[in-house]
Amino acid sequence: MMEAVLFYIFAIGVIAAGAQVVLRRNPIYGALSLVGCFFFLAGIYLLLAAHLIAILQIMIYAGAVMVLFVFVIMLLNLKDEELGEQRMTAMKVVGIIAVLATTGVIAWRALGAAYPNGPQVDNALRISGFGTVREVGRVLYLSSVLPFEVTSLLLLVAVVAAVVVAKGKI
Amino acid sequence: MDFFHAHQAQHYLVLAAVLFALGALGVVLRRNALIVLMSIELMLNAVNLTFLAFSRFPLMGTSPQGSFLTGHAAVFFVIATAAAEAAVGLAIIIAVFRSRTSVNVDEFDALKL
Numbered sequence: 001m002m003e004a005v006l007f008y009i010f011a012i013g014v015i016a017a018g019a020q021v022v023l024r025r026n027p028i029y030g031a032l033s034l035v036g037c038f039f040f041l042a043g044i045y046l047l048l049a050a051h052l053i054a055i056l057q058i059m060i061y062a063g064a065v066m067v068l069f070v071f072v073i074m075l076l077n078l079k080d081e082e083l084g085e086q087r088m089t090a091m092k093v094v095g096i097i098a099v100l101a102t103t104g105v106i107a108w109r110a111l112g113a114a115y116p117n118g119p120q121v122d123n124a125l126r127i128s129g130f131g132t133v134r135e136v137g138r139v140l141y142l143s144s145v146l147p148f149e150v151t152s153l154l155l156l157v158a159v160v161a162a163v164v165v166a167k168g169k170i
Numbered sequence: 171m172d173f174f175h176a177h178q179a180q181h182y183l184v185l186a187a188v189l190f191a192l193g194a195l196g197v198v199l200r201r202n203a204l205i206v207l208m209s210i211e212l213m214l215n216a217v218n219l220t221f222l223a224f225s226r227f228p229l230m231g232t233s234p235q236g237s238f239l240t241g242h243a244a245v246f247f248v249i250a251t252a253a254a255e256a257a258v259g260l261a262i263i264i265a266v267f268r269s270r271t272s273v274n275v276d277e278f279d280a281l282k283l
Binding site: 001003004007011014015018019021022027030031034037038041044045048049050052053056057060061064065068069072073075076078083092095096098099100102103106107110111115120121122123124127130131135136138139140143144147148151154155157158159161162163165166168 | 172173174175176177178179180181182183184185187188189190191192193194195196198199200202204205207208209211212215218219222223225226227228229237238239240242243245246247249250251252253254255256257258260261262263264265267268273
């Protein structure tokens with residue numbers, strides 16, 4: 001019962017904060033509500049027994065990535081007239097219809113025959129240490145050690161690329 | 171057994187679909203490049219939520235190759251890639267803003283013939 005209440009609180013928080021990102025005109029409000037959205041999502045991840053991913057979500061997304069976003073928004077310091085007005089064009093209406101149709105199909109598939117009626121298999125109860133640092137680290141370092149190392153290279157390339165692109169003269 | 175526990179996986183999957191729709195609407199509707207990037211982050215998080223939901227509630231009759239936590243490893247890589255993507259994307263926005271004094275994606279047309 002407690003789990004259901006927490007799920008609905010976090011889910012409403014995620015959707016409300018996520019909607020602010022799309023609806024707010026000024027990007028700084030969008031960035032701050034996106035931080036809130038990531039915190040609610042971390043709560044959802046905890047309900048899914050993904051302890052390591054929940055803490056990574058807060059440290060990397062809500063911490064590092066969103067600080068970068070807020071920093072760039074402050075740096076650009078957009079004036080009110082540079083934000084531009086919102087226009088509704090025919091292409092946007094087509095886009096809305098396409099997005100809603102796609103989401104409808106995904107939700108319909110999720111609700112459909114994928115899970116038969118009856119009790120669902122719950123790995124968190126079946127496997128000891130599900131989602132802990134030790135068990136996820138075992139997967140990362142034993143069965144996917146090459147992607148793990150390539151990711152470190154990707155981050156190095158991203159750091160160098162960000163400096164090269166953003167700096168006018170080197 | 172209440173409604174939530176009988177359909178736990180579906181709850182998480184539908185929430186992920188709604189979150190993905192919000193991100194896609196942001197990309198389609200907004201012309202501000204910063205908000206488009208933030209909407210992409212929303213969509214990436216919806217994908218992460220799907221990975222974690224399927225990791226905890228596997229489909230009937232499927233047995234994973236190796237560990238049950240491969241989905242968690244995939245989410246780890248998505249988070250790392252999203253951080254790299256945000257850094258490079260924001261650097262591109264700064265570079266374009268320097269030459270055009272605008273973050274409107276409709277005006278990013280320097281390669282147009």
